[in-house]
Amino acid sequence: KNQVEQSPQSLIILEGKNCTLQCNYTVSPFSNLRWYKQDTGRGPVSLTIMTFSENTKSNGRYTATLDADTKQSSLHITASQLSDSASYICVVSANTGFQKLVFGTGTRLLVSP
Amino acid sequence: DTGVSQNPRHKITKRGQNVTFRCDPISEHNRLYWYRQTLGQGPEFLTYFQNEAQLEKSRLLSDRFSAERPKGSFSTLEIQRTEQGDSAMYLCASSLTGYGYTFGSGTRLTVV
Numbered sequence: 239k240n241q242v243e244q245s246p247q248s249l250i251i252l253e254g255k256n257c258t259l260q261c262n263y264t265v266s267p268f269s270n271l272r273w274y275k276q277d278t279g280r281g282p283v284s285l286t287i288m289t290f291s292e293n294t295k296s297n298g299r300y301t302a303t304l305d306a307d308t309k310q311s312s313l314h315i316t317a318s319q320l321s322d323s324a325s326y327i328c329v330v331s332a333n334t335g336f337q338k339l340v341f342g343t344g345t346r347l348l349v350s351p
Numbered sequence: 352d353t354g355v356s357q358n359p360r361h362k363i364t365k366r367g368q369n370v371t372f373r374c375d376p377i378s379e380h381n382r383l384y385w386y387r388q389t390l391g392q393g394p395e396f397l398t399y400f401q402n403e404a405q406l407e408k409s410r411l412l413s414d415r416f417s418a419e420r421p422k423g424s425f426s427t428l429e430i431q432r433t434e435q436g437d438s439a440m441y442l443c444a445s446s447l448t449g450y451g452y453t454f455g456s457g458t459r460l461t462v463v
Contacts (some may be wrong), residue, residue, distance in 0.1 A: 242393075272452075281355075281442050281454035282394070327393055338407075339452070341393030 240265040242330050242342035250348045255318055259345045261311040261328030269333035273302050273313045276325045276344070285313070285326075318349045355455035357443050363461045364433055371429045372458045376445030380453070383426050385418055386442040387411065388457070394442055400426060433462045 242263045251257050263271070270289045274282035286295045286302040288311075294303050299316045315322055325344040332338045356375040364370050376383050381402050386394035397416070399407040402423035412418070415433075420426040430437055440457045 274454075279440075279457075279459065281357075281444075281456045283454070284452065287451070329393075338396060339394075341395070343391070343393050 240332055240340045242328055242340050244328050244342040244345050246345060248346040250350055251318055253318060253320055253349050253351050256314065256316050257318060259313045259326050261342060263309050263330045265330040265332050265340050267333040268306065269331040271304055271311050272329040274327045274329060276327055282327055320349050320351060323347060323349045355443055355445050355453050357455035357458050359458055360456065361459045363463060366435060366462055367432055369429065369431045370433060370460065371427055372441055374426045374443030374455060377453055380445035380447050382446045383420055384444045385428050386444065388440040388442055435462045438462045
């Protein structure tokens with residue numbers, strides 16, 4: 239069964255600190271992996287997209303890594319800001335016709351002043 | 352064109368009523384998707400259009416749900432005889448290929 243699991247479920251960090259979110263997946267055949275940021279009551283916004291041949295990709299203070307062999311990904315947030323408080327969702331695309339997306343349940347991050 | 356637009360943003364309806372949501376994708380995107388998201392969960396796939404053709408439907412899309420994309424541009428999602436379990440955020444996304452999805456802000460449905 240295609241699944242995406244994320245950890246931790248929730249996280250509280252102090253403003254300015256770094257954090258790393260984890261994602262494990264069992265989606266096959268793998269096409270690409272995305273990290274989205276979702277503010278409460280809003281739609282997800284894409285942070286990074288990686289194919290199997292990419293093992294790291296950055297977007298400002300966000301850096302995603304991908305290990306296609308172990309089927310693991312991480313999202314590292316550097317120098318956190320209050321506006322980083324949101325849910326971070328790992329999404330894996332299966333290479334089945336229309337690129338079906340399999341969503342994780344997300345990590346809820348709270349950045350505290 | 353500033354992105355995927357969904358209307359309304361919020362909808363409160365009484366159980367048993369019909370509701371319709373609209374999604375306007377990014378104009379050059381030929382693929383359109385509907386997802387449903389309940390509190391604390393990731394979005395679940397409902398259906399997918401390529402141009403005006405509905406190519407995939409999830410088992411979550413019961414007989415009470417219908418989606419259309421008549422001219423290959425905007426799409427509507429209708430729920431008939433709403434139930435309390437239909438309360439959720441309904442997300443629309445569009446893409447030109449299967450690679451770059453852009454999500455709308457969603458329509459939050461509350462069935463009372």
